[in-house]
Amino acid sequence: MQHRSIFSPVLLSLLFSLLAQAVLIEKISQIPNVEFDFIIIGGGTAGSVLANRLTENCNTSVLVLEAGPSNIGVLETQIPFLASGLVRPSPYNWNYTTTDQVGLAGRNISYPRGHILGGSSSINWCVYTRGSAEDFDRFAEVSGDSGWSWNKLLRYFKKSEKWRAPADHHNTTGQFDPSVHGFNGLVGVSLAGYPTEIDPLVITATQQLGGEYAYNQDINSGMPLGIGWGTGTVLHGQRSSAATAYLAPKFLERPNLTVLLDVQVSRIIQTANGTTPAFRGVEFRQGNGTLHQITASKEIILSAGTVGTPQILMNSGIGNPADLNAVGVTPIVDLPDVGSNLSDHPVISNPWLVNGNETFETIRRDPKPVFLEWKANKTGPFTDIVLDHIGFGRIPPSLIASPDSAAGPNTPHYEMIITNGLPTFIPLPPSGNFIVLTALVVAPSSRGSVKLRSNNPFDTPLIDPGLLKTDYDKLIMREALKSIKRFSAAPVWSTYILSDAGGLSDAVTDAQLDAYAAANAGTLFHPVGTASMSKKGAPNGVVDPDLRLKKVHGVRVVDASIMPFVPSAHTVASVYAISERAADIIKASY
Structure with missing residues (x-):
């Protein structure tokens, strides 16, 4: 369906003079010839936070792969x-x-999901609610990590927030x-x-x-x-979206941060065998073009959202073996809860x-x-x-x-x-x-699910x-x-x-x-749970409390999919807080 604006052509002519275009990479050939420490799949709410916080250390290099276009100049956002x-x-x-x-x-x-830098934070209703303290205390109980409790997470809600007077200064x-x-x-x-x-x-x-x-x-x-x-x-x-806040032009100017737009990831790639395999490679394309691969030296961070993250994992052979075999994807890692618990x-x-x-x-x-x-x-x-x-x-x-x-x-x-x-x-x-x-x-x-429709990694999933x-x-x-x-x-x-x-x-x-x-x-498009966290070593769940993918080395998940229950709130505030804490967890790991 064609997108229609509420504005007349006369008003539309005013749209693009409001902001200058920030410098973002739009072609695969422009990726710097360097080895990136972290590759973040998804420049949405969580991915933007991580890209900003991880590159605060000038010695840490980050590549963000975003499927959508830039948010800059899109007036309706x-x-x-x-x-x-x-x-x-x-x-x-x-x-x-x-x-x-x-x-x-x-x-x-x-089923709307953001396909633009900033992800769903760029197209949501802009409502900011956190939920109840009990919501997050339940996260702590289920994960076995008190760091996900309300009292511990409150400082991350505050860390992400810039409270300001309303526009009319009433x-x-x-x-x-x-x-x-x-x-x-x-x-x-x-x-x-x-x-x-x-x-x-x-x-x-x-x-x-x-x-x-x-x-x-x-x-x-x-x-x-x-x-x-x-x-x-x-x-x-x-x-104020994740893109305008965490990927503002002054942050995009960091030499250790690269954001590539209009690229869709098909799967993550196994880079080492062993009892616990490592997945530090990423396969992606631009438009309908050639598939490319790139490898992270430290970690791949999946921040593709509650729909995109399980889709990429399953296309990579990580999920319920029966479901993967049914659509012709070869199972590699038996992780049956991937895509469930939505x-x-x-x-x-x-x-x-x-x-x-x-x-x-x-x-x-x-x-x-x-x-x-x-x-x-x-x-x-x-x-x-x-x-x-x-x-x-x-x-x-x-x-x-x-x-x-x-x-x-x-x-x-x-x-x-x-x-x-x-x-x-x-x-x-x-x-x-x-x-x-x-x-x-x-x-x-x-509870619902996200499942693969076919073995074509670019096919839309069953939601x-x-x-x-x-x-x-x-x-x-x-x-x-x-x-x-x-x-x-x-x-x-x-x-x-x-x-x-x-x-x-x-x-x-x-x-x-x-x-x-x-x-x-x-x-109201607040899906969570398809890569839920659970206690370390638990047979259920998809990620451990530190958001590392279970049964795998080199992969972390940071987005709304890790929440085992949907909070009693519009979810963007929770994702900001979770991502801020995740950034600190990742920094502490290195």
Whole structure:
């Protein structure tokens, strides 16, 4: 499908004058004739962090192989307001499609993953949430490494974060807790940069309802339950991604860092035999061209993401032997959990027609003035992400299963995103103004997989996120929808919300709610788990707690795929923190 911009040709002519092109290598022939210490496969969220931190040592050389193009000059990745529209098919998206989902009434759905420098951090919704402290304490328990606990990882959340005032410099007193944030990192994080008409209504609703909707001053404290102000990866009115933060031009100028764009890796190559084989070679191509090989002197680091990492491992003969033989790939390393344990967040956007005229629809129907303000000053509505407020809740205690899919009693089962209008991925109707309350299952029990479709390493894989596959996940989504209904019935909304515009009001019984969910749910593209970490020496899992690939020398995995459970959060903040710690672990190894 062809990517379509919301901008007219006149506005598009303004796009490419905003930033100068940074120096990045775009041809294989330009790779310096040196031996690289580390080869990082993937210049996404994790790969960008590692490339930056490892090359802080001028004696360490790093090559990054990125499948997508540069992010520089791609305006729609810079404007926070447009963030949600980047999930549509485009050159900056891998444009995957899932297998038919039994929990979604047999539908298959698009599955966005970033195909651009910065990876999914360049095309996500810019929402910054960390999850609960219990999420990470569970990581520590499962891996046997206390370094993955909340208390130990908090300093890495802070290390990655550059908290800054919002674009409008409004008084943020009481909207966040400075003690839990970092101010000296690289990734910009801020509160909403432009007020919306629903902001005071949301706060009033928290006061009227209390309880599960009580105001939470900072949802990033490790205790996210309740409703609070949303935070986004926005710096001075622009998206802050892994590419803009960790691979900014001043870092790309390092002589020991080489970033090669538009190359796709087919497999990693065994370079030594023995009881534990070594894999330090990489095979890749540019376009449909010749296959090339290069070797790392120390390690290959797989940072290709929850889809790309297991695909490359399986194409290399590392995985479940039965699955590999079935598609004609010769097994080399018996590691059956590669590609399994995929978990993700099911999502449903629920719109209501409102009595207001300052919603996103008004902006989208006439974007030019707002765009010109943003271009001139980096202020105005285009500095805002999809939400100003966000909420997290738990299902009633009587319904909680044993074992519970949530990490503990202070961890949410579901999330509510409160949006001042239709996000830009939803087609714009000719008239009307809306509020959207989006429900997510953030503690799913369902598990899916990534598998090879064939022995062609460049064939798209079979992606099964297992959305709403279990009865427990259906129950959580049902309760989330009920919670949204209760929130929308707060007295403050009585004259503002006019009518349901999406059909949720017609779903009254549990069976009707389940049918509504199956017909309308999708994904918020937060997949994790396909190269899960487990205790060192454990027969299950894919990587050890130091993120070394089990049963292999010379390979580490650093990306969202190593998380054994999806945190109750938008995953980018977790990946930044995990990658920062991984960089320290790798440095300490040498």
